[in-house]
Amino acid sequence: EPEVTQTPSHQVTQMGQEVILRCVPISNHLYFYWYRQILGQKVEFLVSFYNNEISEKSEIFDDQFSVERPDGSNFTLKIRSTKLEDSAMYFCASSDTSGGLEQFFGPGTRLTVL
Amino acid sequence: AQSVSQHNHHVILSEAASLELGCNYSYGGTVNLFWYVQYPGQHLQLLLKYFSGDPLVKGIKGFEAEFIKSKFSFNLRKPSVQWSDTAEYFCAVNASTDTGNQFYFGTGTSLTVIP
Numbered sequence: 001e002p003e004v005t006q007t008p009s010h011q012v013t014q015m016g017q018e019v020i021l022r023c024v025p026i027s028n029h030l031y032f033y034w035y036r037q038i039l040g041q042k043v044e045f046l047v048s049f050y051n052n053e054i055s056e057k058s059e060i061f062d063d064q065f066s067v068e069r070p071d072g073s074n075f076t077l078k079i080r081s082t083k084l085e086d087s088a089m090y091f092c093a094s095s096d097t098s099g100g101l102e103q104f105f106g107p108g109t110r111l112t113v114l
Numbered sequence: 115a116q117s118v119s120q121h122n123h124h125v126i127l128s129e130a131a132s133l134e135l136g137c138n139y140s141y142g143g144t145v146n147l148f149w150y151v152q153y154p155g156q157h158l159q160l161l162l163k164y165f166s167g168d169p170l171v172k173g174i175k176g177f178e179a180e181f182i183k184s185k186f187s188f189n190l191r192k193p194s195v196q197w198s199d200t201a202e203y204f205c206a207v208n209a210s211t212d213t214g215n216q217f218y219f220g221t222g223t224s225l226t227v228i229p
Contacts, residue, residue, distance in 0.1 A: 033217075042221040043158070043204060091158065093217075102148075103208075103217060107157040 002026045004106035006092050012112045013082055021077045021109045023092030032075045033093040033103060034067065036060070043091065049075065082113045118207050120220035127195050128228050135190040135223050137179075137205030145207050147188040148217075149179055152202040161203070164188065175199070197229045 005024045013019050025032050034046040047057040049067050066078045075094075079086055089110050093103040121136045139145065149161040162173025169181040179190045188205060205220040 035217075035219075043206075043217075043219040045217060045219075102146075102160065102163060104160075105150075105158040 004092055004094055004104050006090075006106040006109050008109060009107065010110045010112070012114065015084055015113055016081050019079050019082055019111060021079075021090050021092075021111070023075045023077070023094075023106055024073050025075055025092065025094030026096070026104055027073070029094035029096050029104075031055075031095040031103075032067075032069070033095075034077045035091040035093065035105075036088040037091065037108075038085075038088045046077070046090075079111075082111075084113050087111055087113045118205055118218050118220040120203075120205055120223050122223045123221070124224045124226070126226045126228065129197055130194050131227075133190070133192040133195050133199075133225070135203055135205075135225070137188045137190065137220060138186050139188070139205075139207040139218070140186065141207060141209060143209060145209055147179075147181060148206040148208065149173065149177070149188075149190050150204045150206060150219075152204065152222075154201065158204065161190070195225070195227050197227045199225060200227045201225060 004026055007022045011019055032049040035043050036046055037043045044060060045058050047061045047067055048055045052069060064080045068076050089108045091108045092106040095103045117140045119138045147164040150158045151161045152158050161177050162171050162179055164171045164181045172178045177190060177192050179188055181188050203223045203225060206217045208217050
């Protein structure tokens with residue numbers, strides 16, 4: 001069964017450093033998403049991406065964040081200058097071409113900012 | 115703004131007990147509703163979903179949920195829980211738009227099943 005994959009599983013970085021979290025969505029999906037889950041809190045929507053552009057983003061997704069689909073398979077989330085409060089689990093999700101009602105989630109990348 | 119409320123933050127049950135986790139949402143339009151489960155150390159997995167039709171939906175592992183439109187609720191139930199059901203449960207609502215869709219998650223309910 002196809003699944004969403006994410007790398008790395010755990011990323012440790014120093015405050016102020018740039019990080020890139022990588023996701024490989026399910027191959028025939030066209031809608032892509034990033035979510036984050038701060039430890040002990042709910043899953044929060046960050047951004048959705050369709051047709052090579054951001055379609056929606058939340059207040060969390062400020063100028064420090066960017067997304068890119070550099071090739072036909074990867075979908076990346078970049079945090080330009082990490083802050084302590086960026087420490088969280090980051091989930092990628094994708095949905096298919098038929099309106100995308102169901103999203104399939106990846107295993108997540110745990111980002112720890114020191 | 116849309117929101118999803120899960121009123122039970124932490125539930126502790128003995129094996130074989132019945133389970134009901136509450137979920138309420140605030141959105142007046144057409145919604146699609148989901149319950150996701152997150153087992154310790156694992157990623158979110160779909161438990162069940164409601165798009166349309168029969169408001170009582172059955173999911174995996176003996177779970178079911180009932181959509182009550184008048185109450186804006188989508189409560190999750192299981193008649194007899196097992197130790198392996200220990201996990202975090204998230205209710206989510208999705209509203210489709212022309213450019214895609216966005217999920218709103220509840221804060222989650224942590225379920226601990228005692229053997």
